[in-house]
Amino acid sequence: MKKSLLSLALISALTGCSLIPDYQRPAAPVDAAYPAGDVYPESNTAGGTPAAELGWREFFQDADLQLLISSALQNNRDLRVAALNVDAYRAQYRIQRAELYPQVSVGGGATRQRLPADLSRSDGASISSQYSATVGISAWELDLFGRLRSLNEQALEQYFATAEAQRSTQISLVASVANAWFTLQADQALLKLANDTLGTYQRTYELSQRTFDVGASSALDLRQARTSVDSARVSVAQYRRQVAQDRNALALLLGGPLPQNLQPDDDLYAVQLAEVPAGLPSELLQRRPDILAAEHNLKAANAVIGAARAAFFPSITLTANAGTASSQLSGLFDGGSGTWLFEPQINLPIFTAGSLSASLDAIEIAKNIEVADYEKTIQTAFQEVSDGLVARQTYREQLEAQRQLVASTEDYYKLADRRYRGGVDSYLILLDAQRQLFSVQQSMIGDRLAQLTSEVNLYKALGGGWQERTAPLVPVASAN
Incomplete structure (x- = not known):
């Protein structure tokens, strides 16, 4: 009986206690629903595959883009560093855990x-x-008072936070590759538009040259036609440079040269993206890796308090x-x-001149900082999703209005061209129509790029881009 009591006392002493405060997740400092959910209920419908569970191969349905993303996930250096950081923190956790044992x-x-x-x-x-x-x-x-176990808990939570940071880096990489690819396609479309416009201006200039040679037009009309040609040549050179720079940016993300057979399509409307429901703000707390990482950092700071408290004891x-x-x-x-x-x-410790108390105060302040960072991360995520939902609806309306504007401007240009060739109007009216058409067509491409980018950013904001599913999914509606 005495031996049993002695064994129990020894086990209790070796097991010790924990002085880590009970963790309480801070309340999410956001509303229970996205603001866009009340304004545009169709943008926040329930059902469908959540973004965090929708693999990037299912969301991005362009074969070339899938190839680029796959290559970036294998070769991107930032993602490689993130993976190595996970390994480093895993090793650090193992080192700290070994302190518990003789x-x-x-x-x-x-x-x-x-x-x-x-x-x-x-x-x-x-x-x-x-x-x-x-x-x-x-x-x-x-470890009678749990100092080592507190430090072990801190190392474990830091390891978990780093793993979530790796996921966040991958999501950002997938979104960056997609946006870079769409930007390249948009600049390819703008380059084609600039070349087509240059051809139109060149033909108009040649016509003005002939009419000037026979005395049917003034030197002013000829010079104005020439300025249009030169302006279009400037645009062509600009978009050539942007296309080359877009390829360089894409190669940096891929971590290597672009595939030889890569052929960006200048038709942005051929791009297909799956549509995902926004869900509820509470789902972000469970799915977004940056929020999960912030919470793990908060738990790590909470664990350090236990170690600081244990320092007061023998x-x-x-x-x-x-x-x-x-x-x-x-x-x-x-x-x-x-x-x-x-x-x-x-x-x-008997007399430490207040250093132990100061250390505990500093650690508790550090925890409060982590709480604020955690809450700010939630607020940022909430804003990103809300902005994406608003953009989803308004870009559809904007693109439809832009299509109608392009059609109206094309009619205006055709009418101005006929009237100029018939000698009814001056070249200034035709020049105005040409410039307006070129401008609205550029805006149309820019708006489509902005829509695609906003859809990608919404997918990223909802925590998508981490998984690579192979199982077939139920078809979802297109975002186009």
Whole structure:
């Protein structure tokens, strides 16, 4: 019975207690619904596959874009660094966890020493020898008040936070590659438009040159036609440069050269994106990796408080070993040569000039900072999703209005061209119609690019882009 009580007391002492405060997740400082959900209910419908569960291959339905994203996930250096950071924090956690257990080591030693006659107890010089072999533990801290377990909990939460940061980096990379690809397509379309416009201006200039040569038009009309040609040439050079720079930006994201057979389509309306429901703000807390990472950092800061509290209490360390020692190597393991050592140490802080209290205050302040960062991360996520929902609806309306504007401007240009060729109107009216048509067509491409970018950013804001599903999904409506 006494042995049982002694064993129970020893286990209780070794198990110790934890001084980590009970973790309470802070309340989300956002509304229960997205503002866009009340204005545009169709943008926040329930059902469908959540963005975090919709693989990027299902969301991005362009084969070339899928190839680019796959290549970037394999070769991008930022993602590689994020993965290495995860490995580093995993190793750090293992190091910290090892502190909970005694480190057992085996050692052996040999000493031979010569003493001169005036230092020797014998009449002349002497040579002494000592051989030993021991096994034991050194400076093992008994975690009576949970200091080591608190630090272990901190390391574990930091490891989890880094893993979520890796997921966040991957989501950002997928979105960046998609946006870079759409930008390249848009600039390709603008380059084609500029070349077509240059051809139109060139034909108009040649017509003006002929009419000027026969005296049917003025030098002013000819110079105005020439300025249109030069302006279009400037646009062509500009978009050529932008296309080349877009390719360079895409290559940086991919971590290597672009595929040889890559053919960007200048028809932005051929791009297909799956549509995902927004869900509820509470789902962001469970799916967005940056929010999960912020919460893990908060839990890590909470765990450090336990370690700081434990520093106020005594700490006990044990050093013990057992082995054998002899003056002769041949007698090292003979009977009666056994040795042992048991050396417990206790450290009790009595006067620290307030350093322990200051350390605890600093750690609690650091936790409050993590709380604020966590809440700000939620607010940022809420804003990004809300902006994306508003953009989804308004860009549809804007593009429809832009299509009608392009059609009206094309009619205006055709009418102005006929009237100029018929000698009814001056070249200034035709020039105005040409410039307006070129401008609204550029705006049309820019608006379509902005719509595609907003859809990608909404998918990213909802936590999508992490998984690569292979199982077939239920078809969803197109975002186009």
